[in-house]
Structures are given as structure tokens and as C-alpha cells.
Amino acid sequence: MxxxxxxxxxxxxxxxxxxxxxxxxxxxxxxxxxxxxxxxxxxxxxxxxxxxxxxxxxxxxxxxxxxxxxxxxxxxxxxxxxxxxxxxxxxxxxxxxxxxxxxxxxxxxxxxxxxxxxxxxxxxxxxxxxxxxxxxxxxxxQYERRLISQRTKEGLAAKRAAGVRLGRPSVLSRDVVARIVTAHDGGATLVTIAAELTAEGVPTARGGAKWYPSTIRRVLLGQDAAAVRAAA
Missing domain, CATH: 3.40.50.1390 (Resolvase, N-terminal catalytic domain)
Structure with missing residues (x-):
């Protein structure tokens, strides 16, 4: 437009x-x-x-x-x-x-x-x-950007097919990751989880004092969250 x-x-x-x-x-x-x-x-x-x-x-x-x-x-x-x-x-x-x-x-x-x-x-x-x-x-x-995107998707698909775990590993404690996974799987929103962790003074992976919904999403997509779900 x-x-x-x-x-x-x-x-x-x-x-x-x-x-x-x-x-x-x-x-x-x-x-x-x-x-x-x-x-x-x-x-x-x-x-x-x-x-x-x-x-x-x-x-x-x-x-x-x-x-x-x-x-x-x-x-x-x-x-x-x-x-x-x-x-x-x-x-x-x-x-x-x-x-x-x-x-x-x-x-x-x-x-x-x-x-x-x-x-x-x-x-x-x-x-x-x-x-x-x-x-x-x-x-x-634009052509180059689309080629890169296509190659990235194909590469990720090949890794998944080979059994490679994807996603950045978390540096949070297992207890914190488990708490986030449990809360989210139980229906809590990203905003609610972030607010609760901030209020309780739980430090982020980088030692920060404030949690954001985007931070919670990254934890949920990480390798440690996948491990928590697999062990449940």
C-alpha cells in the first residue's frame, strides 16, 4: 500500500x-x-x-x-x-x-x-x-534472501530427520525450566509466567531481573524444555 x-x-x-x-x-x-x-x-x-x-x-x-x-x-x-x-x-x-x-x-x-x-x-x-x-x-x-531461507529450511529438515535436537540449549537450572514448562503446559500464558518469575526475583539465563514473554518463549523452544517434556 x-x-x-x-x-x-x-x-x-x-x-x-x-x-x-x-x-x-x-x-x-x-x-x-x-x-x-x-x-x-x-x-x-x-x-x-x-x-x-x-x-x-x-x-x-x-x-x-x-x-x-x-x-x-x-x-x-x-x-x-x-x-x-x-x-x-x-x-x-x-x-x-x-x-x-x-x-x-x-x-x-x-x-x-x-x-x-x-x-x-x-x-x-x-x-x-x-x-x-x-x-x-x-x-x-530478494532472490538471494529466498534462496537462503529455502536452504535453511532444508538443512533443518535434514537435521530433524537425522535425529538431531534443535534449539539453543538453556543455561537455566533444570528446576526453573521445568517450572516454566509445567506452567505453560498447564495453561498459563507467557505474560503470566514472565510476571511471576520477575516478581519472585528469579534471574534470567543472563542474570537479568526482568522476564519477558519472548524470554519465556525461547526457554520453551530450547533443548532443556524438550528434555523436561520427554522425561515427564
Whole structure:
């Protein structure tokens, strides 16, 4: 679904183009370590200086490019539509999107609402040549992502067929894992289990004080939870 045409804020003719530099890394490990983020910032700053952009950098850390539904990117696109910025700049196309359909819609949205997309690995996508190149690269990126997904599923299926236990082993005590499994199998929700463990001061696998439903889900999918169920 494409965004409706917006009324853009006027920019003084002699003012520099306002650019939103977008950075993204795809995994929690990269987000925690900063791997790749500083390199992206350096590239964005250099390109903005070369083109005379007034740059502001925003970041989505630990999020994939499978969809455009990312907080920093969503806010940046809304601001571009409103005319609060003129250019979206990213180090590479795959930092913005790996979906041909999503990226095509993004190009259409930019053209309709009067802003530009500049990708350092492709150039200015507002030109016909830039748009064609961007669409070709986006198509290849989507194809690669689907191949990786297919190979991963096939690999997991082969391991299951060979009797390999899957899932990350828990580092929690057996008693805590058993309690979580028993509570969940007895009908307790993830939210309820997390709240009870937090209230009782039971530490998480990493020694944290607060449990989340997502944390409980990871325990239930782990090897120790499978062992508890098998022994029941």
C-alpha cells in the first residue's frame, strides 16, 4: 500500500538539501557490538559533504530488511513526505530494502511526494538509469534472501530427520525450566509466567531481573524444555 500524497513544507531556495541518512544492521549481535554502523555513518557523512547535504542520521539496529516496517525508517519516510527533509541517503540498497515490491513502492512514493533516494552503491535513484539499476539489484537481493531461507529450511529438515535436537540449549537450572514448562503446559500464558518469575526475583539465563514473554518463549523452544517434556 502506498502512502497518500502529502503537502510538503517549503524550503528556502538557497538552503542546502536536507538529508536523512539511514543506517541499519540486521541482528541483535551487530546492534550490540556496533558492527557496521560506524562504517555506514562515515560513508553517509562523506557523501553528504560531497553533495552539500545538511545531514541527520537515524538508525534501526537489530532489524531485518524483509519489510519496511521499522521505527526509524517509518518516521524518516513520514518526514520526507511532509517536506521536513528532501533526500533519503543510505550506504547500500539492502540497508533500506531487500524486497523488489517494497522498493518499487518506495521509489514511486518518493517521486509522488517530491523527495529523492540516494544509495551510495547505486547513485541517485531519481534518474531513469538509477531507478532501473536499483530495481535490478533489489530483485537480486530478494532472490538471494529466498534462496537462503529455502536452504535453511532444508538443512533443518535434514537435521530433524537425522535425529538431531534443535534449539539453543538453556543455561537455566533444570528446576526453573521445568517450572516454566509445567506452567505453560498447564495453561498459563507467557505474560503470566514472565510476571511471576520477575516478581519472585528469579534471574534470567543472563542474570537479568526482568522476564519477558519472548524470554519465556525461547526457554520453551530450547533443548532443556524438550528434555523436561520427554522425561515427564
Amino acid at each position: 502506498t502512502a497518500p500524497r502529502s503537502r510538503r513544507t517549503a524550503r528556502p531556495a538557497d538552503a542546502p538539501l536536507r538529508a536523512i541518512g539511514y543506517r541499519r544492521v540486521s541482528t541483535g549481535e551487530q546492534a550490540d557490538s556496533g558492527a557496521g554502523l560506524e562504517a555506514q555513518r562515515t560513508a553517509l557523512v562523506a557523501e553528504s559533504a560531497r553533495q552539500g547535504f545538511a545531514l541527520e542520521v537515524v538508525t534501526d539496529a537489530g532489524l531485518s530488511a524483509a519489510t519496511l516496517d521499522r521505527p526509524a525508517l517509518t518516521e524518516a519516510l513520514d518526514r520526507l513526505d511532509r517536506g521536513e527533509a528532501d533526500v533519503l541517503v543510505a550506504a547500500k540498497l539492502d540497508r533500506v530494502s531487500r524486497s523488489v515490491r517494497d522498493f518499487a513502492g518506495l521509489l514511486e512514493r518518493a517521486q509522488r511526494n517530491g523527495w529523492r533516494i540516494v544509495l551510495l552503491d547505486l547513485g541517485d535513484t531519481s534518474t531513469p538509469a538509477g531507478e532501473m539499476t536499483a530495481n535490478i539489484i533489489a530483485s537480486a537481493a
